[in-house]
Amino acid sequence: MIYTxxxxxxxxxxxxxxxxxxxxxxxxxxxQSSKGYxxxxxxxxxxxxGIAFAGDYLSAASFLGICGMIxxxxxxxFLYSIGYLAxxxxxxxxxAEPLKRFGKYTFTDALNYKFNSKGIMLTAAISTLVVSxxxxxxxxxxxxxxxxxxxxxxHYMGVVLVGVIVIFIVATAGMTSTTYVQFIKGGLLIVxxxxxxxxxxxxxxxxxxxxxxxxxxxxxxxxxxxxxSAVSDSSYTIAGAFKDKSNHxxxxxxxxxxxxxxxxxxxxxxxxxxxxxxxxxxxxxxLYNGEPKEAKKFFQVGHVSKLIVDGxxxxxxxxxxxxxxxxxxxxxxxxxxxxxxIKDGHDKVTIWKQNPTSGKDIMRxxxxxxxxxxxxxxxxxxFLSLMLALFLGTAALPHILIRYYTVPxxxxxxxxxxxxxxxxxFFYILTLFMGLGAMTTGVLDMESTNMSAPLLAKYFGVxxxxxxxxxxxxxxxxxxxxxxxxxxxxxxxxxxxxxxxIEMTDKGQVKAGxxxxxxxxxxxxxxxxxxxxxxxxxxxxxAFAVAASANLPAIxxxxxxxxxxxxxxxxxxxVGIITSLGIILLSPSTYADVYKLPSTQAPIPLDNPGIIxxxxxxxxxxxxxxxxxxxxxxxxx
Amino acid sequence: MSxxxxxxxxxxxxxxxxxxxxxxxxxxYVLVYAGFIIINLVxxxxxxxxxxxxxxLACVYGFGLIILAIIMGLVxxxxxxxxxxxxxx
Numbered sequence: 147m148i149y150t151x152x153x154x155x156x157x158x159x160x161x162x163x164x165x166x167x168x169x170x171x172x173x174x175x176x177x178q179s180s181k182g183y184x185x186x187x188x189x190x191x192x193x194x195x196g197i198a199f200a201g202d203y204l205s206a207a208s209f210l211g212i213c214g215m216i217x218x219x220x221x222x223x224f225l226y227s228i229g230y231l232a233x234x235x236x237x238x239x240x241x242a243e244p245l246k247r248f249g250k251y252t253f254t255d256a257l258n259y260k261f262n263s264k265g266i267m268l269t270a271a272i273s274t275l276v277v278s279x280x281x282x283x284x285x286x287x288x289x290x291x292x293x294x295x296x297x298x299x300x301h302y303m304g305v306v307l308v309g310v311i312v313i314f315i316v317a318t319a320g321m322t323s324t325t326y327v328q329f330i331k332g333g334l335l336i337v338x339x340x341x342x343x344x345x346x347x348x349x350x351x352x353x354x355x356x357x358x359x360x361x362x363x364x365x366x367x368x369x370x371x372x373x374x375s376a377v378s379d380s381s382y383t384i385a386g387a388f389k390d391k392s393n394h395x396x397x398x399x400x401x402x403x404x405x406x407x408x409x410x411x412x413x414x415x416x417x418x419x420x421x422x423x424x425x426x427x428x429x430x431x432x433l434y435n436g437e438p439k440e441a442k443k444f445f446q447v448g449h450v451s452k453l454i455v456d457g458x459x460x461x462x463x464x465x466x467x468x469x470x471x472x473x474x475x476x477x478x479x480x481x482x483x484x485x486x487x488i489k490d491g492h493d494k495v496t497i498w499k500q501n502p503t504s505g506k507d508i509m510r511x512x513x514x515x516x517x518x519x520x521x522x523x524x525x526x527x528x529f530l531s532l533m534l535a536l537f538l539g540t541a542a543l544p545h546i547l548i549r550y551y552t553v554p555x556x557x558x559x560x561x562x563x564x565x566x567x568x569x570x571x572f573f574y575i576l577t578l579f580m581g582l583g584a585m586t587t588g589v590l591d592m593e594s595t596n597m598s599a600p601l602l603a604k605y606f607g608v609x610x611x612x613x614x615x616x617x618x619x620x621x622x623x624x625x626x627x628x629x630x631x632x633x634x635x636x637x638x639x640x641x642x643x644x645x646x647x648i649e650m651t652d653k654g655q656v657k658a659g660x661x662x663x664x665x666x667x668x669x670x671x672x673x674x675x676x677x678x679x680x681x682x683x684x685x686x687x688x689a690f691a692v693a694a695s696a697n698l699p700a701i702x703x704x705x706x707x708x709x710x711x712x713x714x715x716x717x718x719x720x721v722g723i724i725t726s727l728g729i730i731l732l733s734p735s736t737y738a739d740v741y742k743l744p745s746t747q748a749p750i751p752l753d754n755p756g757i758i759x760x761x762x763x764x765x766x767x768x769x770x771x772x773x774x775x776x777x778x779x780x781x782x783x
Numbered sequence: 784m785s786x787x788x789x790x791x792x793x794x795x796x797x798x799x800x801x802x803x804x805x806x807x808x809x810x811x812y813v814l815v816y817a818g819f820i821i822i823n824l825v826x827x828x829x830x831x832x833x834x835x836x837x838x839x840l841a842c843v844y845g846f847g848l849i850i851l852a853i854i855m856g857l858v859x860x861x862x863x864x865x866x867x868x869x870x871x872x
Contacts, residue, residue, distance in 0.1 A: 221841055228819070228845045235812045235852050239805035239859065247795075473837025510830040510841040511823050518827035526824050533820050556795065560863065564856040571849040578842070 155612035156297055162616045166327055173322040192558040194329050196565020199549055201328030203570055204335055205625040207686040210288060214595030216581020220508035222515050223581055227574035229536025236541040238563045244705050246550045246559035253547040254640045257700055263712035264645055269719040271640035273696040274544040276723055278633040280689035286674025289622040291596055292615060302675045309671035312626045316663040324627040325552055331620045336569055338617055339576045345606045346583035347471055352462035353450050355588030360445040365418040388488045395497060403436040408499040421499045422592055428492035448590040451502050452479035475582050478505040483592055498592045524751050535756030539690030542697035545628040634662035688730050695759035696722030699767050714771030722763035729755035796870040801863045808855050819844050
């Protein structure tokens with residue numbers, strides 16, 4: 147899709163970045179000690195820390211990813227909101243206070259508080275690095291995606307820009323500036339999402355989303371031997387066709403422009419329905435609906451085809467309350483677009499065909515995660531596994547865990563978690579309205595699910611669009627900053643000082659942390675550029691699954707099982723990392739999305755590893771701990 | 784390098800109470816969350832039933848899980864703070 151940079155948007159973006167840099171420089175003067183660098187001196191107020199938690203947690207995946215998934219797949223995207231929020235219950239009731247009580251700068255400290263084991267230092271640091279990098283890549287990729295519409299810059303420039311700013315933030319003032327950036331961003335995100343939701347409810351739903359919305363044509367056709375032999379509109383000529391078990395398309399030519407049409411039968415009559423297409427020609431050109439990008443023929447889509455209010459079919463609803471909005475979508479029929487990839491000679495064609503879907507199907511699980519129609523045992527197991535990983539992953543994410551060390555006491559850790567649950571929960575409720583709003587307002591860019599929320603904001607004017615884009619960029623900045631602090635702590639504090647035993651002064655620890663932040667930041671820039679186009683949700687899911695499998699068994703068993711040994715913890719972390727990564731790398735989704743191979747060739751028929759790797763982590767910890775009881779007791783004596 | 788806590792504080796006599804209360808509330812929430820998953824797996828059509836103000840069970844249950852987490856968090860904090868004030872005088 148074509149995006150045009152707006153000077154106003156650039157102005158807001160530049161103002162925000164300057165504010166962040168000034169804030170970091172201000173805090174840099176106050177950050178001289180390692181406690182100041184890694185844990186903001188442990189002096190952050192619980193309310194500020196709570197909103198900063200929200201800033202850390204509501205990453206690009208939450209704001210851009212969930213809204214986009216709801217806009218494309220309905221309620222199934224909202225399952226992520228439910229699972230991500232439920233995960234905070236584990237954080238509050240199980241890990242918040244003990245982690246604060248036993249830790250210092252990193253969650254490795256908490257795991258190791260009674261063992262002082264080199265094995266735990268090494269494995270927990272590796273786990274922190276693996277999870278942080280898995281989480282960093284999608285943020286950097288997301289930054290590149292956002293910079294294109296906002297500033298008109300290429301993808302790699304966005305990645306470099308985020309990398310440089312974040313390295314500056316982290317290397318100057320560490321956790322203090324990161325906390326305040328997250329606080330501002332978290333607060334603004336909730337305020338602007340509320341404004342957007344009020345806009346959606348105030349506007350209501352209409353079958354004609356806006357003036358100039360593309361009207362999709364239908365052409366009567368004649369079939370001979372199940373092939374299209376003639377069309378009723380004589381200005382079109384048949385230029386090709388594609389047919390397989392589930393799809394039948396025809397390529398029509400008009401004024402030298404080729405477009406793709408879906409062959410569909412309605413009420414016994416066969417018609418051609420206009421589709422969207424992107425063609426990558428053999429000579430390297432990319433055509434959108436048969437024309438170059440500049441012709442702007444790749445329309446924004448998503449509309450309601452049938453709207454029912456009080457039992458009558460209407461064209462628009464007017465302003466609605468939140469429950470009325472959801473009830474109206476439930477009774478409506480919405481035109482979604484299904485993606486189909488085909489080959490046309492030497493050209494690769496992606497077609498998005500119209501897929502009218504009942505509101506009843508949109509408003510409950512099943513469009514993306516098969517639990518009803520077409521469900522199999524494996525699809526149900528995948529659903530169960532995803533919900534398990536989302537629930538258990540939150541309390542094991544390193545950049546979330548380190549935020550418990552920025553407040554003065556366990557009581558403050560608890561209170562800040564409750565502020566986080568309230569603000570994040572409120573935001574996640576809004577995601578359903580923003581996602582459904584984007585689905586029905588004709589703003590969707592079929593090439594990028596991630597742009598659904600910013601494009602919905604654009605519908606309400608360039609000011610809101612600019613603010614939302616700058617905020618989404620800030621979302622990336624804040625989350626990446628937190629991840630880099632966590633990763634630099636793992637390298638400098640856990641590996642260099644703890645595992646390798648390198649003696650460092652307090653200032654030396656800060657210097658090591660800053661150097662580690664620069665190195666991790668540079669690696670993140672390189673990976674962000676290399677991973678352009680990779681599936682963002684896939685990588686975030688990977689981070690959650692690895693965190694839940696590697697870290698959570700160690701944290702919870704240490705707190706609640708007295709027989710836990712250091713070797714049991716180290717072994718469970720290793721098994722958790724290897725099994726979760728192994729299952730993901732051999733899963734059908736990875737085969738299809740990453741290796742570009744048929745998903746049927748995947749050796750493991752499961753996409754979400756949690757259902758296997760999390761219990762395996764617990765089992766490993768129990769077995770190894772029982773086997774090493776005498777040894778560790780002997781050593782302790 | 785020291786791996787002690789970042790800030791020193793006095794012994795928390797309410798620690799056991801908070802831990803037990805946290806575990807009970809966690810188990811309660813797990814049961815409600817499990818109910819949501821089980822309905823989806825066993826009787827997914829039930830999620831489409833209209834249960835409140837024209838809104839289906841999927842939305843009401845989903846919002847309910849989010850709001851329940853917030854309410855339980857507030858109750859937990861209230862009970863913990865009261866116990867801390869009582870025992871850590």
